[in-house]
Amino acid sequence: MHKKILICCGTGCLANGSQAVVDEFISASLGMEVDILPDVKKVGCNGFCENGPIVTILPDHITYYKVHPKDVEDILGSLNGEPVERLLYKDDAGKPVLSREENPFYASQLKIALRNTGMIDPGNIDDYIGTGGYEALRKALSYHRKEVIKEIEISGLRGRGGAGFPTGKKWRSCFEVPGETKYMLCNGDEGDPGAFMDRSILEGDPHSVLEGLIIGAYAIGASQGYFYIRDEYGLALAHVQKALEEARARGYLGHNILNSGFSFDCEIVRGGGAFVCGESSALMASIEGKVGEPRVKYIRSVEKGLFEKPTVLNNVETLANVPYIIFHGGTEYAKLGTDGSKGTKVFSLVGKVNRTGLVEVPMGITLRDLVFQIGGGISENRKFKAVQTGGPSGGCIPEKLMDLEIDFDSLKDNGSMMGSGGIIVMDESTCMVELARYYVNFLAGESCGKCTPCREGLRCMLEILTRICEGNGEPSDLDLLEELSYTASLASLCELGRTAANPVMSTIKYFKDEYIEHIDNKRCPAGACKSLILYEIAKEKCRGCSLCAKNCPVNAIKGELKKTYEIDQDVCIKCGTCLSKCPFDAITVL
Structure with a gap:
């Protein structure tokens, strides 16, 4: 055989x-x-x-x-x-x-967006066609444009890039706007730390995304499209470029596609790595060759977007679902998921979990099943503490909500968001105050600076959080953080600023006791904030093996072989090397 x-x-x-x-x-x-x-x-x-x-x-x-x-x-x-x-x-x-x-x-996964990834050669169009590729396009071209949009509406597909806006509604809005020139865009920027969903689809199955883009272009009446892909994604860029060339050669892209009378072509634009360019209007400005910063959306992009023409922007995972929906029907797709969130979702499961990687599961799976069934539980037999969902602008979900069904609405109702699908698992060694500080620091650096609530609000929040982590926090800081968070979420120009406070507000909501410990007792319960901890050697456990002293990068540990060692606190830089090297658990964190 x-x-x-x-x-x-x-x-x-x-x-x-x-x-x-x-x-x-x-x-x-x-x-x-x-x-x-x-x-x-x-x-x-x-x-x-x-x-x-x-x-x-x-x-x-x-x-x-x-x-x-x-x-x-x-x-x-x-x-x-x-x-x-x-x-x-x-x-x-x-x-x-x-x-x-x-x-x-893999056992609990259900793959739709990832249906071909890992099974076909992404550089060979015949492999994709062999799985039924481009049959959905052929079927769509036999429909009226309104029928294609109707199938997407029936499916209940919502945008997988973050906000979860109904895809069919977006397409219909653009279709109904008069005008001969319209654009269809694919957002492959994916700037969330720890997220690699879109990259993996573009690398492993670029034709499914391209087919979805062409179907969307036909539905709204667009003749030109763009893939906006971050420049760091070298392999994805190469595979998409090859897919474009192969599709043109086979008549799936370009003039008079499949002799239908419909013409559509597209090209790749490389993103420069700005996180804010994941926002729709900033992305379009970048394609136009302008500074990537958002604009006020009193006029939606479906009316006036790229080059001031009606434009639809969908992310990679959204478009990868489209051929499946058109081929199998919107009703079939809608059987999966929850009432308000249909289909499946691709997540990057990372952090303090035994099995990390890329997973695709039906909407409505619980956090518990995702972390403990698919992920295999917490690594090193430590205690679960929280998951952070939705990227830097997402929130933290505590252990008491582990049976929460994951969908767009449930996460939003509990202070987080779906985002592009990042799931970061944390154990008791994670300091939630430092986590909030880390994400606010990232977002402050990525803010385009166009609007004051985001530009200045994030910097002020970062200063306060840094002060708390260094042991200089005051009780009034919590009220100030909440006030700044409320202002940024209400008055910022785009979603970067409006959602930037999620890490702060969710950690204050669910882990306020940690903030109070930092402020009132000058103590970090997780032992993560260097200014608030001390490393000491327990004399009753120390065997005098000298491993801690040999591995200390600043020679802060002194002693004699087979006798008790001690740490010079004036020299110690609190790097934690001794803690990781000691085989007898003799290092304690105070």
Whole structure:
């Protein structure tokens, strides 16, 4: 039986050496004495990046993890025999699992936006067509434009870029605006720290996004489109460019698409890395060659957007869902999710969790299932503390809300937001005051500075939070933080400023006791704020092994071998190296 060998070549696996694995498979398989050589294929991100490089054998559906070139010979030798057990993933009970479907990380997932990612060669249009690619476009072109929009409305698809605006409503609004020139844009900027959803889709299945963009352009009557992709996404840029060239050559893009009389073409614009350019009007200004800063939206972009023409902007994940909806029907898609949030959502699950990576699940999954079932619980057997959702402008959800169903409305009602889909898991070692300070610092640096509430409000909040973390906070600081947060959320020009206070307000709401400890007792309960902690060596636990002293970067630890060591507090820089190196838990944080 002919075998296919799929090797993950997403950014994560490439960083772990998957290209060398590909080269070894090709050279080794050429030397095999068989009638039919295995088909070696480079595919996109499998999602389970921490265990890469990942290799899947079809049609056996055997998946190997952490594969290196030295393992290739054993894998090839096992193609018609027993699998290589040492390379299989072990489930929570320590039992080796063969397929991805048996892997607890994948078992609860349902892939729509990621349906082809990790299964097809993103650089080969025939692979995409072989999965039914561009059949949705063919079907859409047989419909009236209003019928295409109606299917999207029936599906209940909401924008996956953050705000969750109904996609069908946006398309219809633009369709109804008169004018011959309209634009269809794809937002691939994705500036949230820890987020890599859109990047992985563009790298692993660019044609699905392109097909969605073309369908959207047909629906609103646009003839020109743009992919706005951040310049750091080199692999995504290369794959999208190749997809554009292949689609033009096959008649799916350009003049008179599939002999339908509809013409549409698009090009790539590289973003310079400004976080604010994820905002729609700032993104459009950047495409126009202007400074990327937002404008007041008393006139919506669907009426006057790019080059002052009617414009629709959807993000990568939103567009990846469109071909599936048109092909299967809006009613089928609407069966998934919750009443107000239909379909699935792609999340990047990162932080203090045992299994990190890219996951796609139905809307309505609980935070508990996401963290403990898919993520496998908290790493190092520590205690769960909170999850931060929605990127830098999102909020923190505490343990008491772990059974919250994740959708656009439930997160907003509890002081957070969906954002692009970042989920950062935190344990008891995370200081919530420092976390708020970190995100406000990021947002203050990314503010375009156009409006005062954001520009000055964020700087003032950062000064206050820094003061609290350094032990110089005052009780009145909490009231001032709340006042500044309210002003920024009410009066800022764009969503960056209006949502920037979420990390502050949610941490004050759910973890106010930590703020009070910092202010009143000059103590950081999590042991994270350097100005408020001391490292000491417990004499009854110290064995005199000298590991702490040998690894201290400033020689702050003194003592004799096999005797108790001590830390010179005047020299200690509180880096925590001794804590991580001590094998006897003799280092305490005060």
